[in-house]
Amino acid sequence: MSTQRVPLEALQKIRQHFKTALLVPKAENYPEIYLDREEPPAPTSLQDLSSLFHFGGSLEEAFQMPNRQGQWFIxxxxxGTALMxxxxxxxxxxxxxVSYLYRIGDDGTGATWAxxxxxxxxxxxxxxxxxxxDRDMPPKPESALADFMDAIDGDHSPMSFVIASLLRCELLEFGKVGxxxxxxxHxxxxxxxxxxNWQWxxxxxxxxxxxxxxxxxxxxAVEFFSCRTVAPIAVFQHVDHYLVGQYQAKHLDRAIAISQPTNGAVKR
Structure with missing residues (x-):
């Protein structure tokens, strides 16, 4: 077995590349209701109510539009630009x-499929x-792979597996806000x-x-560590085990230590 240490600076540069490439458009990240349009008047009759469905386009268009009302959209x-x-x-x-997004108020999540x-x-x-x-039941398109990493290929060098581990983290986070x-x-x-006061x-x-x-x-096997910088502050261990010729791995992501506040209580 051979073990190769990877400079932290190299991981940070790779992660920064992914974060720069994986940007959600502003209009989708924080969509506004009736963007750049006046709000329709309150209906006073059935005829007025039916006209609401045509405000700003068809029902199909409204269904696809970015929103903050807890409805998934494309x-x-x-x-894929992250890999270019x-x-x-x-x-x-x-x-x-491909990705779907879900926004409700200032919070949101995403789901990426291959x-x-x-x-x-x-x-x-x-x-x-x-x-x-709801946010825990995202759309899953027909023929989507169970794990998007199963659609990833590479040169199978040791460093390619390190990059794959970071890619997975960033794609799972893609679309999450608030x-x-x-x-x-992290x-x-x-x-x-x-x-x-680290509690191990x-x-x-x-x-x-x-x-x-x-x-x-x-x-x-790839191993790296991270620190969650919001309460409760914690050190995490990340271990990915890859089978021969695959970039789909078995993952271990766990908190191994928590920093207790000086008053002796861990904020949750």
Whole structure:
């Protein structure tokens, strides 16, 4: 087994590239009701009520429009652009990444899927909206893969698996805002943050350096650490195990230490 340490600066640059590439359009991130239009008058009759359905377009158009009312909609962003300048990874031929967004007030989440290009047309994506529910029941388009990482290919170098682990984190976070955002509040580590009163939930690591291990049979393991910077502040361990020739991994993401406030209580 060979182990290779990865400089923290390299991981930070890769993550910054993904964050820059994976930007939700402003109009979708914080959509406004009746954007750039006057609000329709309150209905006073059935005829007035029916006219509301034609305000600003058809029902189909309204169904697809970005909104903050807790209805899923299709994002115009292309998550696949994150791979355009990454030499070690690429989308498998014939596949595409698509995303749906969900906004309610100032909070929101997203769902990204990998699917064959022939099923990535707007009409196919719209059909999935009919079966969507609340934020925990996103649309799943026809023929979408269970794990979008199954549509990722690469040169299978040790570093490509490190990049794949970061890509997964960023794609899972894509579209999350407000109180639903999670990974956005994490920063990568190569040492324990200098905070008092760490409460350990597992054995303290001897080495916080990001690293990749290649086993004799071709399996690969990636390990790195992060610190959640919002309460409760915590150190997380991330371990991804990759089978031979695959970028779909088994994941372990766990908090191994929590920084207690000076009053002795952990805020939750």
């Amino acid at each position: 994002s115009t962003a292309n998550p 300048k990454v030499p070690s990874l690429k989308l498998k031929p014939g596949f595409r990444l 699917l064959p290009e022939q099923f990535s047309t707007t009409s196919h994506l719209e059909k999935a909206l009919l079966t969507a529910g 109180r639903i955002a999670t990974w956005s509040h 920063r990568l580590l190569n040492s324990l943050p200098a905070l008092p 939930r597992a054995e303290a690591p001897k080495d916080y350096s990001p690293k990749v291990r290649v086993f004799p049979d071709g399996r690969v």
